[in-house]
Amino acid sequence: MKIDLKDLTIEKAHEALEKGEYTVTELVNAYLEVIKEKNGEINAYLEVYDDVLDQAHKAEEMFKEGRATLMTGIPMALKDNMLFEGHIASASSKILENYKATYDSGVVSQLKKQGAVFLGRTNMDEFAMGSSTETSAYGNTKNPLNTDYVPGGSSGGAVSSVAMNGALVALGSDTGGSIRQPAAFTSLVGLKPSYGTVSRFGIISMGSSLDQVGPFGKTVRDTEILFNAINNYDEKDSTSIKKEDRLTPHPLKKKIGVPRSFLSLDGTDKEILQNFEESCNKLESLGYEIVDISLPLIKYSLAVYYIICPAEVSSNLARYDGIRYGLSEKANNLLDVYTKSRKNGFGREVRRRILLGTYILSHGYYDAYYNTAIKVREAIKEELVKAFLDVDVIITPTSPVMPFKFGEKINDPISMYLSDLFSVPANIAGVPAISVPSGKNKDGLPFSLHMMAPFLREDILFTIGKDFEKIVQ
Amino acid sequence: MKLEDVKKLANLARIDMSEEEMTIIAKDFDPILAYVGQVQEALKSNESIFDGKQSEDHFLHNVMREDIVTNKGREYTENILADAPDIENGFLKVKQIL
Numbered sequence: 098m099k100i101d102l103k104d105l106t107i108e109k110a111h112e113a114l115e116k117g118e119y120t121v122t123e124l125v126n127a128y129l130e131v132i133k134e135k136n137g138e139i140n141a142y143l144e145v146y147d148d149v150l151d152q153a154h155k156a157e158e159m160f161k162e163g164r165a166t167l168m169t170g171i172p173m174a175l176k177d178n179m180l181f182e183g184h185i186a187s188a189s190s191k192i193l194e195n196y197k198a199t200y201d202s203g204v205v206s207q208l209k210k211q212g213a214v215f216l217g218r219t220n221m222d223e224f225a226m227g228s229s230t231e232t233s234a235y236g237n238t239k240n241p242l243n244t245d246y247v248p249g250g251s252s253g254g255a256v257s258s259v260a261m262n263g264a265l266v267a268l269g270s271d272t273g274g275s276i277r278q279p280a281a282f283t284s285l286v287g288l289k290p291s292y293g294t295v296s297r298f299g300i301i302s303m304g305s306s307l308d309q310v311g312p313f314g315k316t317v318r319d320t321e322i323l324f325n326a327i328n329n330y331d332e333k334d335s336t337s338i339k340k341e342d343r344l345t346p347h348p349l350k351k352k353i354g355v356p357r358s359f360l361s362l363d364g365t366d367k368e369i370l371q372n373f374e375e376s377c378n379k380l381e382s383l384g385y386e387i388v389d390i391s392l393p394l395i396k397y398s399l400a401v402y403y404i405i406c407p408a409e410v411s412s413n414l415a416r417y418d419g420i421r422y423g424l425s426e427k428a429n430n431l432l433d434v435y436t437k438s439r440k441n442g443f444g445r446e447v448r449r450r451i452l453l454g455t456y457i458l459s460h461g462y463y464d465a466y467y468n469t470a471i472k473v474r475e476a477i478k479e480e481l482v483k484a485f486l487d488v489d490v491i492i493t494p495t496s497p498v499m500p501f502k503f504g505e506k507i508n509d510p511i512s513m514y515l516s517d518l519f520s521v522p523a524n525i526a527g528v529p530a531i532s533v534p535s536g537k538n539k540d541g542l543p544f545s546l547h548m549m550a551p552f553l554r555e556d557i558l559f560t561i562g563k564d565f566e567k568i569v570q
Numbered sequence: 571m572k573l574e575d576v577k578k579l580a581n582l583a584r585i586d587m588s589e590e591e592m593t594i595i596a597k598d599f600d601p602i603l604a605y606v607g608q609v610q611e612a613l614k615s616n617e618s619i620f621d622g623k624q625s626e627d628h629f630l631h632n633v634m635r636e637d638i639v640t641n642k643g644r645e646y647t648e649n650i651l652a653d654a655p656d657i658e659n660g661f662l663k664v665k666q667i668l
Contacts, residue, residue, distance in 0.1 A: 199649040335633035397612040404606050411583060418584070420664055425655030431665040436586035448585055449595055452576065453602065455583045466606065473612045511601055 100127045102262040106315070107171055107322045110265065114160060114170050121156040121170035125149060125214055128172045132216070132263045140238045141257035143177055145217040146184055156212040168326045169212035174258040174267040177218040178225060179310070180299035181205045188301045189221045189233040189254075192417045192424045192442025202299025203331040204268060204310055211326055216264055219254030223444045224414065225275055225303045227251050228516045231507045232446040242283055243541065246500045249279030252313070256283040259313050266323050267313045272304045273402050274495075274520025276311045277532035281495035281545030284534045286320045286562070287313050289520075291553050292527035293338040295324075296331035304409040305336075307402070307524040317533065317562040324555060338553075346556040353380055353561075354390035354488035362396060364515055365497040372544040373494045376535045379568050380492075385561070388488060394480050397473055398522040403514060404457055404470035405525075411454025417442060449510070478526045485551040490561060493519040495532040495545040523549050531558040533565055571599040 100119060113119055129149065136142050146152075156170035175181060178188045180198035182205075187193040201209065208215075222232040230238045230253025240248040241261040248257045252269030259267050260283040269276040271289035280287025288311045295310045302308060312323035331337045355377065360370065377387050419425035419438030426437035443451070457466045484491060497518050506513045523530035528549050535546040546565065550557040576592040576599075587595075647660070656663040 196653055197649075199646060199653065332635075393615070394612060397608055400606045400608040400612075403602065404609060415584075419655060421650075421662060422653040422655075428665070431667060432584070433586075434665055435584040439584055440586035443585065445591075448587065448591070449598065451583050451585065452579045452595060453599065455579045456575075456599070456603075459579070459582070465610065469609045469613055470606075473609050476612070510598060511605060514602075514605075 098123065100124060102127060102131065102265075105265060107167055107265065107319045110171060111165075111167050111169070115165070121153045121160070121214065122150060124170065125153045125172050125216070128216060128263055128265070131261065135241070135261045135263060138239060138244065139241055139257050139261050139263075140236050141219055141241075141254045141261060141263055142174065142217040143187070143189070143220050143235055143254070144185060146181075146215060149214060149216055152214045156214055159212040166211050167322050168208060170214060172214045172216050172265055173208075173323075174217060174219045174255055174264040175205070175215050176252055176255045176267070176269050177221050178270055178301035179205060179218075179268060180301070181215060181218075184218070186218065186301065188224045189235055190223045190442065190444065190447070191234045192438070193422075194234075194424065196422055198299070200299060203296025203334060204327045205299065207296075207327055207329055213326070216258075219252070219258050219267065221254055222251035222275075222446070224301070224410070224447050225251040225270060225272055226410070226446050226450055228274065228278055228513055229501070229506065230254060230279075231503065232444055234444055237503060240283060240500060242543065243500075245502050246542070247282065247503055249282030249496075249500065251275040252279045252287075256280055256285055256287070256313055259283075259285055259315065266319055268310055268323070268327075269313055270300060270303075270308055270310050271524065272307045273406060273524050274517040276313065277495050277520050277530060277547060278516065280313055280532040281534075281543065281547075282500040284537070284543035284545075285313050285315060286317050286534070286566075287311065287532045288320050288324055288555065288558065289523055289530050290324060290328065290555055291338075291529045293336050294343070294529075294553070294555070295327050296329070296334045296337055298331050298333040302413040304406040305413060306409060307406060309524075317531075317559055317566050320531070321559045328555075344553040346554070349489045349557065349560065350487075351384060352386045352388055352488045354388055354484055354491045356392040356395060356491060356493065357389045359392060359395050360493060362518070364518070365494065366499055368538055369494045369497065369499065369544060372536055372538075373546070376492070376546045376565070380561075380565065383564050383568060390484055390488065390491065392480055392484060392491075394473065394477050395522050398477055398525045399514065399518055401470045401473050401477065401525055402517070402521040404466050405474065407450045407454035408457045408467050409454070411451045411458065414443075414447070414451055474525050477522065481522070481526045481528060481549070482551075489557050490548045490550050492549075493547050495519060495547040499538065499542050519547055526552075528552050529555045529558055531562055533562050533569075535565075535569055571596040571603075
């Protein structure tokens with residue numbers, strides 16, 4: 098039977114599976130067929146797992162035994178930096194080309210219990226360093242909306258798997274915008290949850306104080322369902338927030354803050370600003386009050402990020418040394434094993450950022466850069482906490498630029514880094530943020546609205562997101 | 571940034587790098603460092619609300635567990651060694667250290 102994948106949602110699939118309209122195996126096969134047809138060109142998936150049909154079978158047992166929940170049998174994709182025991186996880190790097198995970202990451206473990214079906218691992222910028230998926234050691238991923246364009250990054254493969262109908266939902270990771278920006282570039286919903294809500298155990302680390310795992314879906318509701326499935330305390334992640342410390346929702350003020358001076362910085366496309374104004378009008382028509390707010394420090398978020406992140410990267414990637422796992426080059430002495438393995442295993446952007454981080458943390462520069470950045474970080478956090486006393490959310494466009502073509506930004510690091518301008522504040526402050534589609538331009542390229550909510554208030558993002566989603570259609 | 575500086579960093583980071591790449595990185599670093607150097611400005615800015623104190627919500631604290639063995643003997647050994655580049659008699663084999 099032909100299953101309509103284009104308009105499928107988690108709840109529709111769940112109902113159909115409960116009623117027996119089709120089986121999990123039939124649903125999974127429908128997605129496998131799309132992958133067979135499209136993945137050769139799109140390169141969303143680096144690998145389709147060989148045990149997909151076994152997973153489907155286990156999910157079917159859960160339905161038979163009446164134990165099925167919303168995520169049971171749902172075909173989904175994992176970003177290549179998420180450990181799934183017995184399967185390769187390479188962070189799209191040559192240095193981990195054949196690395197087989199020896200344990201399940203927290204999120205995989207939680208979703209396994211619910212019977213979700215992991216179809217495969219998706220392409221990404223190498224070690225999540227990039228905003229276009231062009232730094233992957235395994236080739237580019239093409240934007241399914243228009244294959245001349247990048248899908249964004251670093252979760253470019255994950256969004257493309259959903260956008261091409263090769264997965265119903267997917268998980269990505271976000272350190273400076275790597276969920277929200279590719280969601281914007283492929284007209285999907287992407288959520289970066291509050292720092293500490295989703296387990297980082299078994300997620301290949303990039304910037305440990307910034308990384309968060311989060312969901313992609315075609316709708317806000319699907320994104321919410323997947324988030325709820327992984328929004329759990331994990332004792333194996335020492336930054337995980339205990340259940341009793343998570344907040345309960347309370348009513349909205351129905352006020353939305355716009356940081357006007359932040360928006361008027363150079364570099365944002367005119368048509369994006371215009372679409373943003375239209376989004377503001379739409380929100381007003383829904384009964385929200387739009388107010389200008391002043392966030393004098395927020396514009397320093399990107400500079401703070403490009404100090405803290407490379408510093409943490411240089412530390413986190415020290416473990417790839419050719420000794421315990423990963424690429425190991427033959428050499429005459431120990432030092433050469435390290436230096437040659439890392440030379441041949443890491444790509445250009447990774448080597449650049451490690452060196453930048455090494456510089457930032459080195460004697461004589463530590464105070465000027467790293468120490469200063471962490472102080473400014475605290476000040477930015479406080480600035481947002483104060484702003485949220487008045488407003489429910491703070492909105493901007495997700496990306497200052499429209500999706501771009503391959504090769505346009507890859508040789509200009511600062512231009513690439515600037516595409517994170519509106520997304521990094523949420524990583525710096527640890528607050529939740531969502532990207533929701535807000536229309537298309539005359540070339541069919543997508544616009545997107547970005548919303549930040551107070552710490553632990555994902556519920557606000559879902560509420561306003563669902564309202565906004567209805568009116569954009 | 572001079573080539574000599576980049577050579578020192580590459581050595582610290584344990585990455586073998588060609589002179590060509592190090593020259594490019596030396597060139598790339600200057601605009602990046604100029605951009606991120608803005609944080610100095612943020613600290614000095616008189617609009618700053620920063621007063622050196624962390625709000626109570628943001629206090630970092632250590633998360634500890636009991637220093638006890640929680641896995642069975644050799645529970646993960648086989649899987650871990652399967653990923654190792656070179657092994658001998660259940661040990662990781664490496665180049666001479668001393």
